[in-house]
Amino acid sequence: MDMNKETEANNNFFIYEVFSQKSVNASFVHQFSLLAPNKEVALAMARENFLRRESCFNIWVVKRDDIYSLSPEERPFLERIDNKSYRETKGYGDLQARWRYHREQYEAKQKQAESGS
Amino acid sequence: MQTQLERSNLTENEKMEAFLARIDRGEKIEADDWMPDDYRNQLIKLISMHGISEIMGALPEKEWVPKAPTLRRKLAIMAKVQDEMGHGQLLLRVAEDLLAPLGKTREDLMQDLFAKRLKFHNVFHMEAPTWADAGVIGWLVDGAAIITQSMSLDTSYAPYARALHRICAEEKFHAQHGESIVLELAEGTEEQRKMLQEAITRWWPSLLMFFGPPENGTITSNQSTNMRYKIRTQTNEELRQAFLKKYLPRIFHLGFTVPDDTIYFDEAKDQWVYQQPDWEAFKEIVKGNGPRSAHRLNLRETSYTETKWVRDAIMAYGRHVG
Amino acid sequence: MGDFSRVETVEAAKQNHEYTQALTDLLFQLADDDFILAYRGSEWLGLAPHIEEDVAFSSMSQDMMGHAVMFYEMLEQLGVGKADDLAQLRAADAFRNAILVERKNGEGDYNNDPHYDWAYAIVRSYVYGLHKQVRLEALLQSSYVPLTLVSRKMLTEHRYHLMHWQVWLKQLANSTPEARQRLEAAIEKVWKDAGELSQLGPNADSIARYGLIAAEDELKQKWLTLAQENFEKVGLVWPGEPGVPAERGRHGQHTAELVQALATLSEVYRIDPAASW
Numbered sequence: 001m002d003m004n005k006e007t008e009a010n011n012n013f014f015i016y017e018v019f020s021q022k023s024v025n026a027s028f029v030h031q032f033s034l035l036a037p038n039k040e041v042a043l044a045m046a047r048e049n050f051l052r053r054e055s056c057f058n059i060w061v062v063k064r065d066d067i068y069s070l071s072p073e074e075r076p077f078l079e080r081i082d083n084k085s086y087r088e089t090k091g092y093g094d095l096q097a098r099w100r101y102h103r104e105q106y107e108a109k110q111k112q113a114e115s116g117s
Numbered sequence: 118m119q120t121q122l123e124r125s126n127l128t129e130n131e132k133m134e135a136f137l138a139r140i141d142r143g144e145k146i147e148a149d150d151w152m153p154d155d156y157r158n159q160l161i162k163l164i165s166m167h168g169i170s171e172i173m174g175a176l177p178e179k180e181w182v183p184k185a186p187t188l189r190r191k192l193a194i195m196a197k198v199q200d201e202m203g204h205g206q207l208l209l210r211v212a213e214d215l216l217a218p219l220g221k222t223r224e225d226l227m228q229d230l231f232a233k234r235l236k237f238h239n240v241f242h243m244e245a246p247t248w249a250d251a252g253v254i255g256w257l258v259d260g261a262a263i264i265t266q267s268m269s270l271d272t273s274y275a276p277y278a279r280a281l282h283r284i285c286a287e288e289k290f291h292a293q294h295g296e297s298i299v300l301e302l303a304e305g306t307e308e309q310r311k312m313l314q315e316a317i318t319r320w321w322p323s324l325l326m327f328f329g330p331p332e333n334g335t336i337t338s339n340q341s342t343n344m345r346y347k348i349r350t351q352t353n354e355e356l357r358q359a360f361l362k363k364y365l366p367r368i369f370h371l372g373f374t375v376p377d378d379t380i381y382f383d384e385a386k387d388q389w390v391y392q393q394p395d396w397e398a399f400k401e402i403v404k405g406n407g408p409r410s411a412h413r414l415n416l417r418e419t420s421y422t423e424t425k426w427v428r429d430a431i432m433a434y435g436r437h438v439g
Numbered sequence: 440m441g442d443f444s445r446v447e448t449v450e451a452a453k454q455n456h457e458y459t460q461a462l463t464d465l466l467f468q469l470a471d472d473d474f475i476l477a478y479r480g481s482e483w484l485g486l487a488p489h490i491e492e493d494v495a496f497s498s499m500s501q502d503m504m505g506h507a508v509m510f511y512e513m514l515e516q517l518g519v520g521k522a523d524d525l526a527q528l529r530a531a532d533a534f535r536n537a538i539l540v541e542r543k544n545g546e547g548d549y550n551n552d553p554h555y556d557w558a559y560a561i562v563r564s565y566v567y568g569l570h571k572q573v574r575l576e577a578l579l580q581s582s583y584v585p586l587t588l589v590s591r592k593m594l595t596e597h598r599y600h601l602m603h604w605q606v607w608l609k610q611l612a613n614s615t616p617e618a619r620q621r622l623e624a625a626i627e628k629v630w631k632d633a634g635e636l637s638q639l640g641p642n643a644d645s646i647a648r649y650g651l652i653a654a655e656d657e658l659k660q661k662w663l664t665l666a667q668e669n670f671e672k673v674g675l676v677w678p679g680e681p682g683v684p685a686e687r688g689r690h691g692q693h694t695a696e697l698v699q700a701l702a703t704l705s706e707v708y709r710i711d712p713a714a715s716w
Binding site: 172175176179180181182183184185186187188189190191192195196198199202203205206209223248301304305306308309415416417419420423424425426427428429430431433434 | 478481482484485486487488489490491493494497498500501504505507508511522523526527549550552553554555557610611613614615617618621703704706707708710711714715716
Binding site: 013034035036038040041044045047048049052 | 489
């Protein structure tokens, strides 16, 4: 979709993208889009069009024209090389074993001291 | 951007090759991706017809909304028809985004519908004279729709797939809604059973027609385009057989019949052998010459035309506040 | 509110015949108002000005009918009759709804050549909605505890719908001259009937005396204050004191339009009310 051009439809109604939040701890999730003449009407219709059964804590409507996004050609650049273990927990799998080693060393020393006294 | 320039320097042939390679890899196409014209046109045809069928499909059942026989049924059928309108909304949005580069909007789709250029499913041109018809629509027409829609869940066009996922989740409720009405009638009085049998008999040819004419070994260019682009993956006859396998036994289990004396299941071929409906009549029906076509088109056109002032008004308000 | 003590359960209510009678009458008013207006709303299905609005509008009708069902079920618990029978088998003169809610949506039939009036739909829903808001808030103080509980539930759902109608009223009032004109005509039409909404019918005195709901005058004043405030906020001329229709709906007098509506909504059920549907 061309985000730069005014996306007009149906008597110049605009396309609004609808986002919703399931609960206070949840993030907003994109639902779908609808046609509306303005943001108030878009918001007034949003829940019934996309959330007739799900519970809903909050809703946003955003005019599609106001969304700036990557072009199809740019999207593949989002891919990353899988070499970033240093910033993920899986890069630190050795820690537990090392802590255990220190605890065991300590406990062994304690035992020795007890039996020695 | 450098890369964008490089890409746009690709020849049409190269773009086409890259596109087909994406389809073959099972990738999904988005609305703003490059796509060949026949892919776009095929999608527009399929999805706008699907969408407008949902909108027109609300009308035969709508006849029974105020009349539904209990408070619970009144609420359930209202919710169901509302969902159909909602499905129409989703699908029309997908079609509108495909039409946007051609400078067309929902308004054009509506005008195409009124001029009979945009067709809708044969079943929604038919009469629904009793409450049992509402049940049969919910049970068997929605059952047929679930089979075609589920088949398209894996479509190569991502926005259509996303709409279908939402739709199929709700169709499960619709089928249960229909089954519930039908079972109540089937387990009910003589009169209720008679009403249901008549509705099944009345809807039988339309249900067979729902999936379109059989291929008989020859596949139309539309179908082969659809299959090449992975828009859909099964033939009309495969879908119809899936429907018959699922629903015919259930009709028989309830002690009802279909108006086909010679119908039988061919074990060797693993398919139902049935009498063909009148395919010439089918062509006339989808052209807009079915028993209720004019009435329903009139209902939609009148309401749409007479409420133009409303759309104009809220649009005018929109100009002040944005 | 009357000085009557709180009645916690159905059984307790049944101890006092006069109390039950007043309660029954009030519940019929509440149930029938919501039921008949929801029915009118359901006739709009598929015919609204915009597909997205069609979907939204239907939820309001569903929720409103859902509220009617809750009231009919309370009547069923009181032993008045089966909810489905109460909704579908009573004659028009047993209905206690206000005339405003039974008026047709416009010329024509919902299935044959309907020429429905969206301005009337908006104004009627909104004016009724404002009154319902006041009524539900008053019911929070009802002596009949089960009624306070359902009212609290309904209020949340109802406020959301009221917000919807508010947007529509405001936008139509401030858009094109044609819309403004249609809106004003619709207000005039609604206003001729609206005065009946806050009436409590032949048992008004005992309904108030038993503290089932606030007295008519109080309901009316609160509702008119709220309505005037909202009309003026969106730039509409306040139509003043509302009129009352010739028929007295709360007394069981109704128009042919209700008779027609009841025939339609009970058409299938009446084939065999003893059957299971």
